[in-house]
Amino acid sequence: MKLRTAILGYGRNGSTMHAGAIANNADAxxxxxVCDTDPARRQQARERFGCTVYADYHEMLSRESLDLVSIVTRSDQHSRMACDCLAAGVNVLVTKPWAVNAAEAERMIAAAAASGRQLLPWLPVRWSTDLRRLRELVTAGTIGNVFLIRRLVACFSRRNDWQTERQYGGGYLLNWGPHIVDSAVLLKAVPVKSVYAAMRQTLNPGDTEDLFLAVFTLADGTLVTAEHTVAIEGLPNWFVQGDQGTIAAYGDRLVIHQHTPAMPDDPTHYPGMKAATGTKTEETIGPHRYGDENAIYAEIAQALRGEKPYPVQPADALGLTRLLDAIRLSSETNRVISLP
Ligand SMILES: NC(=O)c1ccc[n+]([C@@H]2O[C@H](COP(=O)([O-])OP(=O)(O)OC[C@H]3O[C@@H](n4cnc5c(N)ncnc54)[C@H](O)[C@@H]3O)[C@@H](O)[C@H]2O)c1
Structure with missing residues (x-):
């Protein structure tokens, strides 16, 4: 039996990434x-899929017998819609950011527990090819002990839609934080101890940040920076420093420098430092730097059929939301925020 699925929010992302992945997993x-308040979007969905369309998701929930609703509306709408779908007895997939703060996330988790249905957070970066390859390299000790991880997404661009308005859950922390912060702290998978962060509005209209810069200290002392900024191009997306080398990632190109810093022959003799000997290798990583939506939907199908748990648990997504809340609080109060 195929999983009877609805898309709630057939906009830019719902009509492409999610509709595409559902179509590409047509066996499952x-x-x-499809539900969207915009008549043009409903028309597009009807013509493309021949599905029933709704302007009101409450009506859709009452008329349809659904196994899954994929929620891809504005970010401020996710939590309320997810709670309503769960209360109606339907499993939900919630795009990122699944909530605008931890209180909203906790409400969804409580609603899932009350309904016994699955709450599936969309954190596609957990499937990303660069994070997976970097984890392999770091775990294998390719550059020795890693003490500093810098993660950056930057582009020279402006936008003019609801993502620039805080009342709609806009801003680059919520929009890009789930990709950037999540992957940065997952590379070593050591708990975060504290964060200091700053946010600025630089190029975009509206009333929210288009720049954030967070500095995390992990429990093992590793420093991790996570940054989104507009008005710049060309910087590495990752720069990982170990005591035996560095790894830089520029898009899908990884550059690995391995060094073995030599000790001076006579440590009492100055200047006795010897230059490090090293090698430089390059490789190309796979195309899915923000996850492969087709692979993610295949795992969603397995989870809904009870074959295998979905790899991203609500507790994981709540942990990330708490980090984003701490970044905002640090920026607003100019303080280092400790995390429990
Ligand atoms: N890589 C990713 O995972 C990724 C990429 C892009 C966007 N997103 C997320 O997807 C979400 C949507 O972003 P977008 O760029 O597609 O926005 P969008 O504005 O293009 O789409 C939102 C859609 O929701 C519809 N809508 C609004 N209120 C509704 C309601 N009450 N009932 C039904 N439909 C309603 C709108 O008409 C619109 O078509 C955001 O939360 C964004 O962060 C995720």
Missing amino acids: FDLTA
């Missing part, structure tokens, strides 16, 4: 319904 999913 049937796109039964």
